[in-house]
Amino acid sequence: MAKSIRFRAYIRQLFMRFILGFILLMLLSFVVFGFVYYEIYVVRDTSRANTALGAVFEQEWQRYDTGVHDLAHSDVVRAAIQGERLAEAHRLLYAFSFAGPLHADFALLDRDGRVIASNLYAVNRELFEMHEGVRSDLARLRLSPEETVSSVLPLPFSYDQASSYAFSAIVPDGSGSVDGYLIFTVKTEGLRSLAAQGGVDQVVVTDGFDNVIFSTNRLLEDALGKSAVQVQGAEFIRVNGRSYYAVAHPYADARVHVVTMTSIVRQQQLIETGAVFLCGVIVLLLLAMPLLTHKVTERSLRSIDSLLHAVRECRGGNITQQELPRSFLEFETLYEDFNTMLREIRRLLATNAELAERKRLMEVRQLKGQFNPHFAFNVMEALRYEILIDPQRASEMVVAFANLMRYSIRADGTSVELGVDIRYVRDYLMLQKMRYGDRLDYTIEIAPELLTCRVPKLLVQPIVENSIVHGLERIRHLHLRIEGQCADGGLRLSVEDDGPGMTDAKYAEILALLAAESAEPEHIGLYNVHRALRLLYGEAYGVEIVRRTHGVTVILDLPLIWEGEDV
Template sequence: MKSNQYKDYIKKSFIKYALSIISLLFVLVLLFLLINVQWLISGFNKRNHIQLSGILDQQFLLYQQGLTQLSQSPDLLTALDSTDSAVITANNRLLYEFANAQTIRSSFVLLNQNGRIVSSNLFAGNQEIFLDSDIFHRMTSQMQEQPEKIFALPSRLNYAHGQAGDFILGKAVVKEGVPAGYLFFDLLDSNLYEIIRRYPLDDVIITDRYDNLIFSISRQQTDPMDKYPSGKYRMDWQEGNVVKVNGKHYHIQKSSLPGSSLILYSLVSTEYQKNLLFYGFFFMLTVAILLVIISLPVTEHITQKNLLAINELQNSIEQMGKGNMNYRLRSQVFDEFQKLDDAYRHMVMQREELLTYNSELSERKRIMEIKQLEEQFNPHFIFNVMETLRYEIMIDAAKASDMVQSFASLMRYSIHYGSTIVSLRTDIEYINDYLLLQKMRYNRRLNYHIDIPEELLEYRIPKLLLQPVVENSLVHGMKNTHSISIAITGRVHEELLELCVEDDGSGIDGERLASLRAGLESEDEYKEHIGLYNSHRVVRLLYGPGYGLSIESQPGSGTRVIVTMPADMEEDYV
């Protein structure tokens, strides 16, 4: 037969779970590294590219708008033909404020139609370089042909004193439809570099639409004296958004700047992530193998540790099965097992108490029902009923029929051993039949009144609860008195059902009343008022120590017995 030991199950389970966790961690780490290479780099590059392109495009648009507005400024037109130093100074201030207000600052040059510099922030030597450059001659020639258009070219002028530019924009200053001068803004390379380096990108490349290189971080770092190569700049595209630059692979993002004819490239190196993925794979593989090797002795140790606590718990249960409720687990047993042992011990003790309570409850119910049978089958009682019935048949046949029906109901209810809990309506009907027959027996000596509100009749009470109380009033209340009146009432107060049986009989003196109350609270059977004691104990056993019978009495003034229990319409009690 195949072994089904818990020890083997723990070993197999631990190894299975350990291997599952190791495999899951291995896969998750590899997925993380792969996502880091493929998605995180791509998303990181894309976000920075979008932000950078937004700034650059905004700057180009601002410069174009500024050129358009400034070329139409009356102050510039006045300065082109003026030799007044105040006018020129004011014009210089206007151009300085515009250039310095931009995120990417620039150098500016304003020339008249004759090629004379009217305003500029370039050093004298750099002004000569500008005037001698091919860029100047080409752009002014184009402006003369198309004075309303803004022209832009890569700036290849190697200015000194940190005034080197990357991209130059220019427009003709028109007067009466004819170019009267020329305005240029050359975006400073140092300022453009500072803006771009705020973004954690490995390289940023800007070209025009003809692939002419305008800006490159890597070129500026490696060759600051001759940063732009002649000719075209072309990308060595690999698979997907990957390019190869100087033997290294980069993830690249490309976009055109709508405000200009420029193209922006942003590059993030993938070399580090590839190495991380490669070495991470072998590292995790090594760790996984070591963990599998270590898990074997660890499994054995954990199994023994767990079995120690389980064996102790098993021994404790066996001892409790033998009746030894004082056996305790060892101190080193885990708290959870200690709590389980305490809970099981508490459950066993509760079960024993419940069995004792149920046994006593059943016995009390049996005694009450037998006593009712003995009372109802008492020869004198039956004789009186039959004798009265004989006369009533001759006098009033309808009343005699009611008496027979009441007597039959009384007998049927007494010998019925069905439900322990019945509705108040059922028990009151029984009491009514019982008192009706007793009325025939005692005639004018007995008067009774039952006043139970209709809404209370569906509440559940123990069977034969009130009959012993009513019988007690008849037996003891009629001593030393000619007649007795019994009133049965009920009410619900603060979720408690209170049933009251009150008589105007002889009452009970103080000493006997104290003895009676003490007898009801005694655990031993109270012999003198066995009926009251049984009813009290049944209520206590069913609902708890807070409920039961209370007795009030004065000698010569009658007795009141109040039965208190939970107001409940459900049969929830055993």
Template sequence: MKAPKRNFKESIRHLFLMYTLVPIAILFLLFLLFTVINSKIILSNKTNDANRTINHALFEVYNNYSQELNRMASSTQVIDFIRTRLEGQYVYEEFYDFNNGQKVKSVFHIIDTSGVFIASSAASDYDIEKMVYKDIVPRIARNPYQPLIERNYIRYPYDRYTVYTFGKAIINDNKVAGYLIYQLYEEDMQKLIFVQNNEIAVITDKHNTIISTNNNITKGLMNKFNPTIASNGYITLNNGNYYLSKSVIPFANLNVYTLNSNPRNGYIYISFTLFIVATGVLLWFLIHFLANKMSSRHTRSIDKLLFAVNQLQQGKMLSYVEIHTGDEFETLANQYNIMLNRLNELMNKNEELSDIRRVIEVKQLQSQFHPHFIFNVLETLRYAIVVDSQKAQMIVLILSRLLRYSISNDGGTVPLKDDLNHVNDYLKLQQIRFNDRLSYSFELDQEADQALVPKLLLQAIIENAIKYGYMHQENLFISIRGRVHNQDLVFEITDDGYGMNPERLSQIREILQDTNNHTPHIGLYNIHRRLMLLYGEGYGVQVDSELGVGTCVTLTIPYNKEDSHV
């Protein structure tokens, strides 16, 4: 039993209701996309803000200790104390006044040149004093006029550790009188990098050795932190996905990293989903109520279609119609526009005929590429038969390969290695002809070796290099280089021949740009014209030359490893 047919109004109402699912689905996707993007923005802003906070605090600590180190190292009280061992209480007072005002506290040492710790804020410990004197003081002594600022890890009594050292020589009468050292406590450095709304913070030196961190999962081999940062700023750490922000304090050679994990809060997505579902249900009932009133308005779509058809009957081929109702009339309008496009395509067949003529021109240009040196080779062969039979045999073999390749019908493009083998055979024959007066080299990127190129691409350029290169000199060197650059294959054929003066070079360039070449110089023009027809503007031949230096011909085509046909 067939289902009863809906009348026109009911069909429109039914389709109108069905199409409401599309905006509801789009609204759901937009809200979901907004949630994901917004969470990423919040995560990146939170991480970057924490990094700036830590960077600023660390900069302040570094700056304060640098200034205090320079001040104390040049203080007359400190110099007098080293010399007389008197009034040490004032030196200690200055240190504690400074130290109590710092976010990161430190251990303070003054050491004379014989290794005696004449002042120290830490309890006396032979092992620690020996380590400081043997490891740190020599590095200060190497450059006494410059401060030593470095990472080191020293255990002090009561399980307190220092991780960063500021040190400088104390100079009196242009001689080293002693050494001043501040060593910053690790626990205070860790307090410094605990920032609200940030999970992990790491401070490293320029070698990525960790100075301080609030999470040991960041420590790699040799206490290094070497994250691999993806293009979106995320890293993987201990099977967790973290967003990473990095900043540098250049003059301190310190790196500041802040990391926050990428949350996967399912409750947020569920709440948005429930919101979308509730909103969709309300929209459904609202649209259902309005569908009956709006269905009558769709008759306007019929009027638009009838008007467009009448315009088309009058020969107005651009009488397109726009209907955006989301129902069958929009489909009809789209189909009508498609039909009109096809009619216009049929009327543009003249453009296709011009394309056919262009292909024929390409074939004609391609057919002009053939070896011009065959008569010289035969003359060389005639002498070789008498003088050196093995050389004559080699000439015959190479010449046969050249002729076989030049007359073979392998399509519009060939593998680059085949065309270069042809060029190599050509140059071998020329080298036999000119003996030691001709030398050449090939430099080809490995990636370029797999390219497809038009057949006999470089033949005419090599011929020109030899033809004009020997006009004013006895010896000639030709360099052939190929590389892939920005999805293009670029060849540079360079010779050290006589070159061209600026006027002649300008004439050659004008010939290449002329669409109708009536000069007898067709070699480079044919190559350039052929490549422009095949690949369009932006490809072809470019000539650079300097009189007395040589000529460089640059040839550019699209890099393609797939099959292509003219």
């Protein structure tokens, strides 16, 4: 058998386990939070920013590849080379430059490389015509006149016209020869705005040869304009002593490579700060755990201690109403049930005490009647004559009288079989018959199947005695009829006489007596039987008086109880 422990100790252990479990839960939650935070705000956001930027470059590179070639072969641009329709050409080129998210500056050159039309400021036009990178692109165009040439072209122009990449195409004449050049330079400011929208810390954009088109930090480029960041797919890197999570993907047929980088220094600082705070909370909880455990245990068990005190008082014999403190609803329900139980115990004790007293009075009254000198004298006198006249009958009288005495004084239980109690009544009536002779007759009719049911001891005899005593006072002959039958699922016994009956006043007096809490000595036998049945079986059972023209019927209602059932 498992060793019992005190509930107080169990509550303390349970609360301490709860605190330790809470600490472990906080640690686990912190780890999960760090992992989820890293996955969402580092890995996912960095990859998402790379995809978003790549989609823009894919779209714009396609737009410039196709658009620059088509514009260079358009009639408006070819006419502008000849000095015609310049305003119209200017509007057309300007609209194309700002049609997408990456804006560009344009320049329309003649075959000698001089600017015919452009949106560049005058100071920037001169630099543009003399720039070595522009001259190099024009030479590449003459080698591939049917293609749109794109290349890294860093132009450090002023007035926000700096650029980093160029798309160029030849403007052919009617015979297909070079008549001029059309160049669009993608603005660096547009690339910077696009990178700022990505939500990452650093962005590097290169061409297929690792030449930097744009970067958010010059430290990410080397002295030759190459990218200082080498990333394959997604990985952790360190740049200039700082840790980053970087994602790299190619776009636009691998002509553009986009690298997005998120610093994990902030995440490390956040995790370190959270870890320090969490450790502080854990230390405080561990230090406060004994005090918290004591306080919670005492408060939680205050109601149980009060209930235990009330139980000990009850065990010590104090079954009065217990005043218990107000507490939680569940404990107040227990308190109410406990006090209800005490009230029920007090009621049962009072009921049992009254029942025992009624039984004692019934037995004392019966013994008084049987040991009454007048009753015994009559029995002995009748016995003396019967011995001379009919010895056999005299023997029966002796046996009946002995049975009567034995049944009255034995104490082998509070209930007997109905057949046993009826045999006692038969012995009693036989002796009374010998006393009164022809003045008394009786019949007993009990259904045989009812003789084994259980009834209170000395149940019928007081009713029979009452009928004889009050019936023969005023008439010459009395006939008693005792019956037993099933009625409404219970047992119904009746004692009927053909005596003088009752007056209205007497009948009202008897009814009041049966409803009263106590009885006058004159009617204590009838009242004791009625009260005993009520105490044993409830208010639905008891004695009922039926008044007739000649005589009275006393009805006893009680439940059918068989051997082995509680009476």
